[in-house]
Amino acid sequence: MLEIRNLHARIAETGTEIIRGLDLTVKNGEVAAIMGPNGSGKSTLSYILAGREDYEVTEGEILFDGQSILDMDPAERAASGIFLAFQYPLEIPGVATMEFLKVALNAQRRARGEPELKIPDLLKKVREAAGRLNMDMAMLKRPLNVGFSGGEKKRAEILQMSLLEPKLCVLDETDSGLDIDALKVVADGVNALRSPDRSMVVITHYQRLLDYIVPDTVHVLYQGRVIKSGDKSLALDLEQNGYADIIGEAA
Ligand code: ADP
Ligand code: MG
Numbered sequence: 496m497l498e499i500r501n502l503h504a505r506i507a508e509t510g511t512e513i514i515r516g517l518d519l520t521v522k523n524g525e526v527a528a529i530m531g532p533n534g535s536g537k538s539t540l541s542y543i544l545a546g547r548e549d550y551e552v553t554e555g556e557i558l559f560d561g562q563s564i565l566d567m568d569p570a571e572r573a574a575s576g577i578f579l580a581f582q583y584p585l586e587i588p589g590v591a592t593m594e595f596l597k598v599a600l601n602a603q604r605r606a607r608g609e610p611e612l613k614i615p616d617l618l619k620k621v622r623e624a625a626g627r628l629n630m631d632m633a634m635l636k637r638p639l640n641v642g643f644s645g646g647e648k649k650r651a652e653i654l655q656m657s658l659l660e661p662k663l664c665v666l667d668e669t670d671s672g673l674d675i676d677a678l679k680v681v682a683d684g685v686n687a688l689r690s691p692d693r694s695m696v697v698i699t700h701y702q703r704l705l706d707y708i709v710p711d712t713v714h715v716l717y718q719g720r721v722i723k724s725g726d727k728s729l730a731l732d733l734e735q736n737g738y739a740d741i742i743g744e745a746a
Contacts, residue, residue, distance in 0.1 A: 496694040497521040497663055502555035504543050513539045515719035517555070521663075521712075524691040528705055528730060529698045531716035532738050537698045538582055540716070541667045544696075545579045546572050559663060574606035576662035580652040580669060582698075587639040592651060595639045596621055596658060603659050624657045628684050646677035653684040664688065665696045669704060682707030702734035715741055 497520070504514040513536050521527045531537055543550050544557065546569040557564050564572055587595065600620075601611045612620065625632060628650045640648050649669055656664055669681055685695065685708050697708055705713075705727065713729040714721045715738070722745035723729065733741070 496523050496525070496560065497696070498556075498558040500556045500558075502543075502557065503553045504539070504550050505553060507549050507551045512553075513550075513719050514543065517716070517720050519714060519721055521694045521696060523694060524689075525711045526689065526695045526697060526708065528708075528710035528713045528727075529696060529716055530700055530702075530713060530730060530733060532700065535716045536719040537700070537716055538667055539719075541579055541581070541665050541696075541698060544572075544577065544665055545569055574603065578656050578659055578661035578664045580649075580656060580664070580666045582667040584640050584648045584652055586641045586643075588641050590639050591636055592639045593621065593635040596635070596655065599655060600658050620658060621654075624654055627657070627687065628654055629680050630654060646673050649673055649677065649681050650684075653681050657684060657688055660693075662692065663694050663696070665698070667698045669697065669699065678704065679707060702730050705730045717742055717745065 499517055499519040502514050502517040503512060505512040517536075517540065519527070519529075529537055529540070539550065543552065544564075546564070546567065552565055559572075559575065559577060564575070564577070567575070597612075597617055600617065604611060621635065622632065625635065630647075630650050634643070634647060634651075637643075640651060643651060652669075664685075666685065669685070673681060682704065685697075689695070697704070697710060699705065710727055710730065713725050713727060715723040715729070715733070717738070723741050725732075
């Protein structure tokens with residue numbers, strides 16, 4: 496599903512290299528957790544997958560379904576089935592959440608060659624998905640993310656994800672700003688989307704989230720590289736012992 500080979504990337508404006516020879520393979524249906532201390536490049540990796548223009552890939556390759564995505568713009572990446580839930584979701588004043596969902600969903604359907612949804616069908620779909628996330632329908636009338644609490648923003652992201660039915664979901668620090676009940680709702684939403692032909696990359700520096708979203712593989716990112724990979728026991732190990740030993744081994 497996703498294969499990243501020897502990726503090097505820098506901040507376009509300053510030339511500072513952040514990703515320094517990163518390798519990562521995520522198979523079909525796999526849930527991969529990316530962990531690592533603050534500043535190790537986790538969010539940068541998600542921005543690069545999204546195709547943000549302020550980062551420059553200088554070396555290496557990112558293959559999605561066997562095809563390079565490096566020449567694709569963010570809209571093309573989304574249309575091909577990549578979805579990113581950001582650590583800090585953007586507030587969009589003036590655009591009601593429902594309107595945003597309609598536009599996003601219909602754009603995705605057009606990209607897949609499917610007809611646009613009729614309004615009643617759209618409402619039904621959104622109502623069902625929002626209900627599963629314990630979201631108040633009144634929220635959907637409010638401008639997207641504006642004044643939403645941390646938990647509400649995360650729910651709105653998971654709602655988008657469940658409606659768009661992406662092939663690859665990248666979730667950056669989905670647990671930040673969530674109380675334990677909201678965390679469970681979000682984790683349930685993510686777990687409901689697990690499927691043999693959908694892969695997920697879950698970025699977090701807390702083991703806590705991984706009690707609810709149990710990953711198939713765990714990768715430790717440090718200074719822009721994956722320095723250790725393992726199964727879910729690696730996350731438990733990190734919770735017990737911290738990153739110091741693994742960083743020491745890799746040095
Ligand atoms: P993480 O998500 O793992 O905490 P980030 O990807 O946010 O780490 O950041 C990795 C490193 O890159 C940090 O040292 C951060 O300060 C730096 N960095 C990221 N983006 C920028 C930017 N636009 N300008 C300057 N430094 C940046
Ligand atoms: Mg981050």
